Amino acid sequence: LVSRDLTIKFKPSGRTVKVKGGVSLISVLETLGLTVDMPCGGKGRCGKCTVLFEQGAPPPTSTEKDRLSEIDLSKGYRLSCQTVLDSDAVILIPNSHDSSYVLTRGVARQIPLDPTITKRRAIIPKPSIEDQRSDLDRVLATFQVKRNVSLGLPMIRRLSQAVRDSNYDITGVFAGETPIAFEAGDTTGSCFGVAVDIGTTTLAAYLIDLRTGEQVSVAASTNPQTRYGDDVISRISYTTRDSAALERLRDVLVDEIQKLITVLADDVNITLEQIYEVCLVGNTCMTHLLLGVNPESLAQSPYVPVMCQSLYVNASEIGLELNESALAYVLPCIAGYVGADTVGVLLATGLYESDRPILAVDIGTNGEIVLGYKERILACSTAAGPAFEGAHIKHGMRAALGAIDSVRLEGDTVRFTTVGGGKAVGLCGSGLLDAIVCLIQAGIIDASGRIVAPSEVPAEFTSLARKIREAEKGNEFILASPDDSPADRVIELTQRDVREVQLAKGAIAAGIQTLMRKMNIGSGDLEAVVLAGAFGNYVRKESAIAVGMIPRVPLDRIRPVGNAAGEGARLALISKDMREHAERLAQSVQYVELTIDSEFQERFAEALLFDV
Ligand code: FES
Numbered sequence: 001l002v003s004r005d006l007t008i009k010f011k012p013s014g015r016t017v018k019v020k021g022g023v024s025l026i027s028v029l030e031t032l033g034l035t036v037d038m039p040c041g042g043k044g045r046c047g048k049c050t051v052l053f054e055q056g057a058p059p060p061t062s063t064e065k066d067r068l069s070e071i072d073l074s075k076g077y078r079l080s081c082q083t084v085l086d087s088d089a090v091i092l093i094p095n096s097h098d099s100s101y102v103l104t105r106g107v108a109r110q111i112p113l114d115p116t117i118t119k120r121r122a123i124i125p126k127p128s129i130e131d132q133r134s135d136l137d138r139v140l141a142t143f144q145v146k147r148n149v150s151l152g153l154p155m156i157r158r159l160s161q162a163v164r165d166s167n168y169d170i171t172g173v174f175a176g177e178t179p180i181a182f183e184a185g186d187t188t189g190s191c192f193g194v195a196v197d198i199g200t201t202t203l204a205a206y207l208i209d210l211r212t213g214e215q216v217s218v219a220a221s222t223n224p225q226t227r228y229g230d231d232v233i234s235r236i237s238y239t240t241r242d243s244a245a246l247e248r249l250r251d252v253l254v255d256e257i258q259k260l261i262t263v264l265a266d267d268v269n270i271t272l273e274q275i276y277e278v279c280l281v282g283n284t285c286m287t288h289l290l291l292g293v294n295p296e297s298l299a300q301s302p303y304v305p306v307m308c309q310s311l312y313v314n315a316s317e318i319g320l321e322l323n324e325s326a327l328a329y330v331l332p333c334i335a336g337y338v339g340a341d342t343v344g345v346l347l348a349t350g351l352y353e354s355d356r357p358i359l360a361v362d363i364g365t366n367g368e369i370v371l372g373y374k375e376r377i378l379a380c381s382t383a384a385g386p387a388f389e390g391a392h393i394k395h396g397m398r399a400a401l402g403a404i405d406s407v408r409l410e411g412d413t414v415r416f417t418t419v420g421g422g423k424a425v426g427l428c429g430s431g432l433l434d435a436i437v438c439l440i441q442a443g444i445i446d447a448s449g450r451i452v453a454p455s456e457v458p459a460e461f462t463s464l465a466r467k468i469r470e471a472e473k474g475n476e477f478i479l480a481s482p483d484d485s486p487a488d489r490v491i492e493l494t495q496r497d498v499r500e501v502q503l504a505k506g507a508i509a510a511g512i513q514t515l516m517r518k519m520n521i522g523s524g525d526l527e528a529v530v531l532a533g534a535f536g537n538y539v540r541k542e543s544a545i546a547v548g549m550i551p552r553v554p555l556d557r558i559r560p561v562g563n564a565a566g567e568g569a570r571l572a573l574i575s576k577d578m579r580e581h582a583e584r585l586a587q588s589v590q591y592v593e594l595t596i597d598s599e600f601q602e603r604f605a606e607a608l609l610f611d612v
Contacts, residue, residue: 006085010034011054011092025051025083025091034093037222039230039391042081046230048391049080056089071482072489109348109567113213115574116175116329117276119188124168135159143172145179152314154324155181173276173325176576180276180325192216192275194261194322195569197341198282198290200235200365201226201389201398202534203256204566207264210276213574217267219260224252225289230391231365232285236299239289250292254319261322275322278315279329279573281565283339283366284308287330290318303336303593310340310583329579331572332586335593337381342368343582344568345532349561352377352585356527357519359512361550362565363388363429363535367508370589371515373527377585378515380592382507387500388429388535395491397426399538404431404480404491406540409438412463414479424480424487430538435479435493436501437546440610444468444477447610449502451475451495471495502608505549510603511594512551518592523551532564548611 008028009016019028026042026049040046047067053076060073061082068077122142125131131138136159140147159182162170166184173181173191191210196203200223207217228238228249239246265272280290284305288295293306310332315322331340342362345351351358353374360370367384370377390396397403402425407416416431418424427435439445443458451474454465467478474495480487516522529550531539541558544550550558561567571578594600 007088008085009090011090013093019085021086023085025078025080025085028085029080029093036080036093037230038081038227039386042227044079044082046391047079047394048396050077051080051083052076052092053078054090054092056087058083058086069490075489077489109350109571111571111575111578113574114576115193115210115213115277116576116579117180117191117193117210117327118174119171119191120174121169121171121186121188124163124170126168135163139163139170139172139182140179143179145177149178151178152180152325155179158182173323175277175327180327181323190270190274192270193277193279193573194264194275195566195573196257196260196278196280197344197563197566197569198253198257198280198286199223199341199565200232200283200286201230201386203260204563205257205260205264206566206570207261207268207275208570208573210574215570217264219263219267221256221260223286224256225249230386232283232295233299235289236285236295239294239296246289246292246294249289251319253286253290258320261320272321273323275326277327277329277573278320278322279331279569281331281340281344281569281572283341283364283368284333284336285339287333287340291330298336301595303595305333305336308333308335308586310579310586329572331569331582334379334586334589335381335591337366338368338370338379338589338591341565341568342370342379343586344565344572345530345561346370346377346585346589347568347571347578347582348564349530349532351530352581354527357521357525358528358530359516359526359551360530360532360564361508361512361536362532363508364533365389365391367504367511369508369511369515371512371519372589376519377589378518378592379589380511380515380594382511382594384504384507387497387504388432388539390426390428392500393427393432393497394494395426395489396432396497397428399428399430399534402426402488403428404435405538407431407434407438407479409441412442412461414438414442414464414467416480416485418486422486424485424491425489427479427491427493428538429535430540430543432493432497432501433505433539433543433547433549435477436498436610437543439477439493440546445498445610449498449608449610451477451493451498501547502610505547506604506607508549509607510600513603513607514594514597514600515592516551517599523553526551526553526557529553529558530564531558531560532562534563536560537562546611548607548609 004021044063057076162184171183171187195206204220229235311330315326315328333339362368365386367382370379401420403419404416442461457465476492476494480491537560
């Protein structure tokens with residue numbers, strides 16, 4: 001059989017490619033650099049890699065029939081990891097993979113500007129027969145740098161040209177007191193650094209003008225490692241697959257960070273040469289993977305990381321191409337499951353300077369919890385799971401275009417809004433939690449988390465009973481469907497979805513309660529509850545309290561702070577003092593291991609229930 005040439009058009013990018021019939025869709029997407037999330041690694045288990053065939057949908061495979069509803073299949077939804085192309089097609093890559101919805105905003109903390117990287121200009125005395133000192137001696141003397149300082153070879157190699165090209169008018173680039181580059185002429189007008197937050201699911205990078213401390217551009221994308229597993233444990237298990245797996249995870253991550261930094265530089269018309277430092281935060285597993293350090297020990301008791309220390313290296317050692325002499329600073333971690341990202345949250349919130357206890361919760365793919373004030377800080381991590389980022393939820397997605405982001409009960413009607421205001425295509429974390437709260441209020445979800453049978457629905461909500469249907473693993477509630485609500489597909493909340501949320505909220509609530517108990521405080525003692533990360537930013541405070549995830553405190557004490565981990569990286573970039581705080585906090589924060597804490601286990605069982 002001779003395979004035909006096919007024409008495949010991708011939307012919304014509009015790119016058209018010619019491929020051979022019989023090729024897998026995922027290989028075409030990879031070649032084109034079009035990414036879809038593949039949390040199960042392309043095994044056909046998670047159902048998250050959906051694309052929409054507007055034309056030319058191939059017959060569904062049996063796996064697709066298992067994972068997608070009949071309506072979805074008839075509309076042309078297919079799993080990209082299962083699809084083999086056999087005819088010309090027009091394929092829409094859903095916006096759920098659009099990085100423009102990655103949370104990049106953080107609450108900016110005002111601190112004195114004191115970056116590690118600075119520039120100084122000087123006129124160097126020209127050599128003469130009377131002054132035969134070496135170029136380097138004259139430059140170091142002019143900048144008042146000690147002669148025994150350790151210097152990079154690339155800098156020395158370029159020195160002669162720098163001083164002669166500029167007629168002895170040069171700019172020194174310093175990391176603290178140490179020169180890292182000498183540039184011809186006056187370049188003090190431009191000095192940039194980049195702060196990077198490496199999330200398990202998303203990456204965010206910020207270009208910072210080191211002369212002002214201001215953020216001048218931001219870029220974000222999906223962590224490309226998601227195609228090898230959606231959480232840290234599956235990534236770690238991937239590293240054991242073959243001898244090149246660890247390097248593969250590192251390479252895709254470094255490539256993506258490099259791409260983001262290039263986007264940032266292009267955005268403000270600077271060259272990569274003008275970037276002298278990068279500060280990176282991430283959870284402990286992510287920083288290990290970034291550095292190519294095997295994180296395997298994190299997955300086995302006693303969950304010890306290879307390293308917690310911060311790291312100063314040349315950026316090129318990490319594989320980043322910036323200025324030849326650019327440095328990289330990776331913030332320190334606290335423990336195996338409380339990483340540099342949490343140190344970033346501490347810097348951004350200033351929790352360590354507070355007179356009264358502040359609770360900070362960062363709900364990403366893991367849930368990190370910090371409770372403390374200037375005298376004492378406790379931290380723990382809960383395996384909250386990525387439910388609020390859309391994984392393991394039947395129609396879960398991140399807060400991208402078409403995601404149901406809020407749900408409310410109006411009389412006996414369930415209403416919702418979507419990101420972008422258009423048709424619903426899935427359910428993001430805030431919508432998920434709202435939906436559960438509404439169904440609890442309507443008596444459709446009981447205290448144990450069970451979706452009741454239609455006959456059990458209270459009289460005032462019987463009109464909602466018709467939206468409950470029986471499924472193989474418990475009942476499900478139809479939140480949206482093309483028949484009666486602005487939706488592109490049928491979006492149900494399944495019994496399994498509710499269980500996932502119970503596990504996540506139960507783990508977070510029990511973690512919080514355990515820390516509060518150890519600190520011997522009640523919710524009335526809390527100065528503030530700080531919610532970091534995308535979920536914390538978009539979740540309705542009332543819903544987070546109603547499901548029992550966070551303590552009952554007055555709503556004005558609950559503060560969403562956006563991407564606080566990324567903000568912490570920015571602060572470390574522009575302030576030596578902040579780095580000192582980071583180093584001290586990484587040592588002084590007390591880590592609480594919940595897996596062996598009997599109190600946590602008891603509280604977790606209770607926290608699974610809903611307070612109805
Ligand atoms: S079903 Fe395709 S990646 Fe999971």
